[in-house]
Amino acid sequence: MFQDITKSIEACAEHYGESREAMKRYLTEGQAAAIALGNRGPAKFDDNGKLDASIREAYSKYGFYVFENTVSDEELQDLKAGIQEMRDNFPVSNGAKVDAQGRPALSTQCKMPNLNWAKPLTDPLGGTGLLNGRHQVKIFEPKAADSAPEFAPFILTGHLQFSDATLRAYANPTLLQIAAAINGEDFAPFHESVFFKDPGLGAAVSWHQDGDTHWDSPDFDEDIHGFNFMLQVHGSTAVNGVWVIPGTHKQGRIDIKELVSKNGSERLPGAVPLVCNPGDVVMCNRQLVHGSFANTGFETRVTVNFGFHRRASVLDVMGAGMHSAAAVYTAEFIHNRSRLLGYAIDARKQKYPNETPFNYAPLAGETYVFDENTRANITDYNLQDLSI
Numbered sequence: 205m206f207q208d209i210t211k212s213i214e215a216c217a218e219h220y221g222e223s224r225e226a227m228k229r230y231l232t233e234g235q236a237a238a239i240a241l242g243n244r245g246p247a248k249f250d251d252n253g254k255l256d257a258s259i260r261e262a263y264s265k266y267g268f269y270v271f272e273n274t275v276s277d278e279e280l281q282d283l284k285a286g287i288q289e290m291r292d293n294f295p296v297s298n299g300a301k302v303d304a305q306g307r308p309a310l311s312t313q314c315k316m317p318n319l320n321w322a323k324p325l326t327d328p329l330g331g332t333g334l335l336n337g338r339h340q341v342k343i344f345e346p347k348a349a350d351s352a353p354e355f356a357p358f359i360l361t362g363h364l365q366f367s368d369a370t371l372r373a374y375a376n377p378t379l380l381q382i383a384a385a386i387n388g389e390d391f392a393p394f395h396e397s398v399f400f401k402d403p404g405l406g407a408a409v410s411w412h413q414d415g416d417t418h419w420d421s422p423d424f425d426e427d428i429h430g431f432n433f434m435l436q437v438h439g440s441t442a443v444n445g446v447w448v449i450p451g452t453h454k455q456g457r458i459d460i461k462e463l464v465s466k467n468g469s470e471r472l473p474g475a476v477p478l479v480c481n482p483g484d485v486v487m488c489n490r491q492l493v494h495g496s497f498a499n500t501g502f503e504t505r506v507t508v509n510f511g512f513h514r515r516a517s518v519l520d521v522m523g524a525g526m527h528s529a530a531a532v533y534t535a536e537f538i539h540n541r542s543r544l545l546g547y548a549i550d551a552r553k554q555k556y557p558n559e560t561p562f563n564y565a566p567l568a569g570e571t572y573v574f575d576e577n578t579r580a581n582i583t584d585y586n587l588q589d590l591s592i
């Protein structure tokens with residue numbers, strides 16, 4: 205059973221003027237098509253710890269898989285509380301230095317400007333040169349209510365340094381076992397972010413593919429740019445969720461401008477939304493064409509994102525400079541960035557002592573203790589995101 209979003213579909217469609225009925229149909233049909241695909245269910249492994257072959261096959265076919273009920277209710281409560289704690293420490297307004305209680309605001313001690321705000325219901329990336337221009341077209345920007353604030357929180361990067369709850373979620377042993385199955389036991393980290401899509405405010409993310417570096421590589425294949433886990437704290441719907449075009453992760457770099465122009469609208473054919481309940485985690489290939497519309501519905505979406513790469517995709521590679529300054533990712537650079545997994549695994553062990561912790565091969569023989577000093581050790585860790 206999924207959230208009933210009938211009212212949100214109506215409210216969303218109302219923004220689209222003469223395309224009202226087309227949008228309504230797109231949302232309704234997209235939702236039904238997503239559920240019918242069959243690429244969803246709990247994580248399953250064989251006796252050797254390998255990801256169930258049918259899951260691997262479905263992920264390869266569509267470019268995404270919805271791992272249902274992967275985060276327990278107890279952990280979801282922990283995540284909700286942790287995310288609220290971060291929000292309580294957001295600056296009072298975009299660019300302010302203090303939070304509502306007068307404390308130094310979240311991320312003010314960081315070199316990286318981690319909290320990104322957006323004007324309500326806009327598409328701040330679409331049609332700009334930001335992130336190497338990967339969001340090629342601007343999509344529709346509905347009008348927000350007159351009572352809406354000037355800016356709303358949009359994307360928070362580097363969240364592992366701000367939240368013990370998201371740090372613990374990062375070490376979920378089921379998810380890390382999946383990462384190892386897809387990218388090999390020596391998999392490397394990528395980048396972490398939280399997407400905030402508040403009802404009536406949440407900004408759009410125009411259609412794009414995430415990968416940047418390896419499109420013309422002689423070793424190009426469907427997994428060379430890695431994947432993102434998208435952990436849904438409140439669920440995800442056709443109105444507030446990410447949409448994807450299944451199979452496009454195998455087609456190389458796609459001219460999205462041309463796709464939209466040929467189609468005559470941004471409602472790209474064949475696309476489906478990521479339909480999830482709270483606690484579901486989507487594994488989404490970074491080469492898949494995807495994007496999200498502004499959240500004109502009534503449901504909140506908060507997605508905790510964290511991605512992983514194959515080691516060979518990043519080792520001694522010059523980064524794309526999208527998530528951090530461009531650099532060559534030496535073995536030492538990658539090892540330093542991987543420390544976060546060491547701290548996360550220990551943080552999780554302390555909270556869930558009865559769970560078997562994930563054994564991350566690249567840190568074998570090293571000891572990481574999560575304690576009151578950890579935060580200082582990991583400030584600005586994401587200046588070393590492995591951006592490809």
Ligand SMILES: O=C(O)CCC(=O)C(=O)O
Binds near residue numbers: 496
């Ligand atoms: O969560 C969203 O709305 C967009 C996510 C996205 O585009 C990404 O993670 O690359």
